[in-house]
Amino acid sequence: MTRSPILSVRDAARHYQSGETVIRALDGVSFDVFPGELVGIVGPSGSGKSTMLLIAGLLELPTGGCVAFEGEIVSRPGGSIAGLRDFRRRKIGFVFQKANLIPFLTAAENVALVLQIDDVPAAAARLHAERLLAALGLGERLDNRPARLSGGEQQRVAIARALANDPPLLLADEPTAALDSVRGRQVMELFRTIADVRQAGIVVVTHDNRSLDLFDRLVEFSDGRIVAVTDNRPAARPASRPGAA
Template sequence: MSALAVRGARKHYRSGDSLVRALDGVTLTARRGEVVGIVGPSGSGKSTMLLIAGLIIRPDDGSVEIDGIEVNSASADIDRMRDLRRRHIGFVAQKPNLIPFLTAQENVALALSIDDVRATDARAHAAELLRALGLGHRLRSKPMQLSGGEQQRVAIARAVANAPALILADEPTAALDGERGRQAMGLFRQIAEERRAAVVVVTHDPRNASQMDNVFTFEDGRIVSDNPRGSDW
């Protein structure tokens, strides 16, 4: 069973009088235990794909299946999409969007308290994830006191905290240096393997390719290649 199956997704945006075809019939699947990459030039539809997979926007056409649950995107109601998203998906957006008045640890723990995890357990698990991302010394810092890269790592910890079946990340290593980027990819790999999650990462960093089970290359809203283990990439 796939953690994610997007089939035949089309999406256009209206921009003034013209129509931008952001996705033109894209099919992409990711199984539990896999880390899958999405690469391609700017404007090729990568972020749109992630927003559709994350049930944040609806495709004009096509279907989305999350962890075996078919979401009839055209007619699914907003509450149901939100509920599925909360239970099954961890999303790392391009901007970290942390809650400014909470510490790093509290931002991560908040994602856990949703499922009635005891507050002390949530805090301990949050600290453990932040340590794995090299932020053990930043637990009590507020977002304003953190660099862009540090905020991004807090957002990664928050996205994976709830052990979702599917983790989606839009250029999560863009603000990170080589070592921190490797650490973040290493955490994704570990979570995919240990928790049997599927991880889909938009990246422009070829150094991440060796960590991927499959790499989809996007061009003009279509997938132009699909390389197991990112072999020719």
């Protein structure tokens, strides 16, 4: 049975005016992300990768094209970013290059806060945070503040925070850039597990070539356009949906 995409980006453009020059940061980009799929976005700096992530994550509006979520168009030119805030919080998790944890909160408190913002009672939020962190190998670090966590541990807390609302889509922008090869590999393997077990769709912008084998698909950007799409699944890992591009 054909599976429907979580995210569909269609002919998305993001053009800026700089004096008399039009800068085409993104120029007619289309792609889908399916449940259980780990997609790598690669390409040189300035190729449009991060701009695409901002538009796909509903943090910026496109100047052309649209973004659909589970079949419904949610973002297009002339829309309202403010009106997408609640939708974004419920449906999309974000992980960035820096963990950006609140320094005076413990690991568990950083994760629980996301749920409490959505009016989940404190005790229930704490329990859910503890379970998430334990599942990510941080069961012994629940009450440590960020300064007492390694870079890899901080990034895992950030991933737990992104997963707190159980979003169907996870977007990550250079999440291993500040990590060494071992910890970077661990974080990428964690994304692979989340895609497989939770069936979340995950998109990772990366310059890290050491873990590309973990992705189902690699989408290469250049000058604001997609220039190549590579099916990257080994034979041992079946497609998360038929007809992969």
